[in-house]
Amino acid sequence: MKAYQLTAYGDADKGQLRDVAMPKPGVGQVLIKVKAAGLNPVDYKIRQGKLKPILRMDLPITMGNELSGVVESCGKGANRFPPGTRVCVRVGKEAMGAFAEYAVVEEAHIAAIPASMDFTQAAAIPLAGLTALQALRDELGVGPGYRVLITGGAGGVGTLAIQIAKSLGAHVITTASSRGRELVEKMGADEVVDYENAQFEDEIDSVDGAFDLIGGETLERTFQVVKEGGRTVSIAGTPEPRTAMQDLGGRFGLAAVFWAMSRDLRKQASDAGVDYRYLFMHPSGSELTYLVTLAQRGQMQAVIDSTYPFEKIADAMAELEDGHAKGKIMVTMDD
Numbered sequence: 001m002k003a004y005q006l007t008a009y010g011d012a013d014k015g016q017l018r019d020v021a022m023p024k025p026g027v028g029q030v031l032i033k034v035k036a037a038g039l040n041p042v043d044y045k046i047r048q049g050k051l052k053p054i055l056r057m058d059l060p061i062t063m064g065n066e067l068s069g070v071v072e073s074c075g076k077g078a079n080r081f082p083p084g085t086r087v088c089v090r091v092g093k094e095a096m097g098a099f100a101e102y103a104v105v106e107e108a109h110i111a112a113i114p115a116s117m118d119f120t121q122a123a124a125i126p127l128a129g130l131t132a133l134q135a136l137r138d139e140l141g142v143g144p145g146y147r148v149l150i151t152g153g154a155g156g157v158g159t160l161a162i163q164i165a166k167s168l169g170a171h172v173i174t175t176a177s178s179r180g181r182e183l184v185e186k187m188g189a190d191e192v193v194d195y196e197n198a199q200f201e202d203e204i205d206s207v208d209g210a211f212d213l214i215g216g217e218t219l220e221r222t223f224q225v226v227k228e229g230g231r232t233v234s235i236a237g238t239p240e241p242r243t244a245m246q247d248l249g250g251r252f253g254l255a256a257v258f259w260a261m262s263r264d265l266r267k268q269a270s271d272a273g274v275d276y277r278y279l280f281m282h283p284s285g286s287e288l289t290y291l292v293t294l295a296q297r298g299q300m301q302a303v304i305d306s307t308y309p310f311e312k313i314a315d316a317m318a319e320l321e322d323g324h325a326k327g328k329i330m331v332t333m334d335d
Contacts, residue, residue: 003062003100004313009049015063015317017310023097023104025075030107032069032087036123037098039320039329040065040156046096053257054239054248054280055094064098066090067105068113068123069333078107086113088292090126090283099313101333111288114296121295124302124328125160129291131281132161132211135233137168139277140209144169149200149225152213153189154180156303156328157235161211162187163300164291173204175218183303183326201225212236220268228273238262239278247280303327309334 003020025031043063045051068088071081081087089110097103113122136142148165152158153174165172166188173191176184181192193200201224208230210222215236222232240262244255262278269276294300305325308316310333320329 001101002310003097004064004310005060005062006047006057007060009047009052009059012044012047012314012317012321015047015314017313018060020062020100022102025073025078025104027076028078028107029075029104030078030081030087030110031072031074032067032089032103032105033072034067034069034098034101034103034333035119036069036330036332037064037067038124038127038156039316039331040127041320042127044317044321053254057094057096062097062100062103064091064096064100064103065093066123066126067098067103068119069103072102074107080107081110081112086115086117086119086122087111088113088122088126088288089285090130090281090288092283099310099331101310106283108285109283109288110285111292113292117292117295120304120307120330120332121302122292124156124304124330125291125295125300126283126288127281128157128160128302128328129164129300130284130287131157131235131279132164133287133291134281135211135235135279136161136165136170139233139279140211140231142168142170142209146170146209147205147207148172149204149207149210149222150174150189150213151200151210151218151222152176153184153187153192154326155213156325158213159183159187159303159327160300161213162189164294167294167299173200173207175200175214180326187303209233220265223269223272223274223276226272226274231275231277232269233277233279235279235281237276237278238265239280240266240276243278243280247282305329307332
């Protein structure tokens with residue numbers, strides 16, 4: 001079968017479309033015939049080697065973190081999704097494998113999708129959707145009347161985050177370029193700050209919490225608008241000790257490294273009376289089922305920027321790395 005593999009860390013040429021052996025499902029695992037897969041910034045960051053201290057991988061390895069498809073066969077003890085079931089999944093962090101014609105995944109990470117849901121739409125939900133849900137609902141405690149700032153609302157995570165926050169009853173403020181304003185307003189944003197022409201801290205009232213998708217000085221500026229005692233959750237800043245302990249299996253050595261790396265950032269947050277949390281999301285079939293239900297109800301839809309055939313995945317990766325996509329970049333498999 002064909003698979004897009006990481007052969008060594010480095011530039012774009014280290015990702016290659018190769019012929020590999022068909023994987024076989026083990027205990028508690030399912031083999032899926034892949035129909036579509038979503039691309040995410042974490043894909044090229046892994047290729048560049050930026051996540052080597054966090055994710056331990058033996059190369060070569062098939063890349064890709066989210067997919068949709070049809071169950072082909074089940075390993076021992078996996079019986080919730082019989083062959084023929086339409087599914088989507090955020091695959092295990094260290095396993096990957098979504099950029100292939102077939103993929104083996106953990107049954108616990110899978111959600112069934114209805115016949116009415118397009119495979120491309122379904123494959124665009126898992127990673128970005130779970131990231132947004134876990135940040136907003138679990139880490140920030142977003143609920144009715146909660147005022148939340150989402151920086152970078154026009155991207156793959158941002159567009160889903162706006163919709164999820166609205167489904168939870170929040171008042172949503174986001175930042176976008178003038179080109180992205182119409183999109184984020186369509187997603188349901190209540191207030192939009194054009195970051196090309198204004199600073200959000202000069203334009204908005206204080207918020208209960210912030211979900212940062214940009215990092216850098218944008219992340220630091222969120223501390224100025226979050227209420228004292230509130231929290232900023234980021235997926236683009238610097239990991240802090242809880243990232244290692246709660247999200248990465250309780251790795252004490254890594255927690256010490258993150259403590260040193262994030263010291264200045266945590267001090268800025270503390271001086272402002274704000275809690276800073278870096279989130280490394282986790283796969284969850286039950287939470288993904290919740291998101292699929294939202295999509296079925298019409299409360300959430302992934303925004304697709306562009307779709308490529310699998311044989312053009314290198315071009316899709318180049319567009320992803322360019323960083324100007326509004327919504328998700330997808331690849332689809334030929335039958």
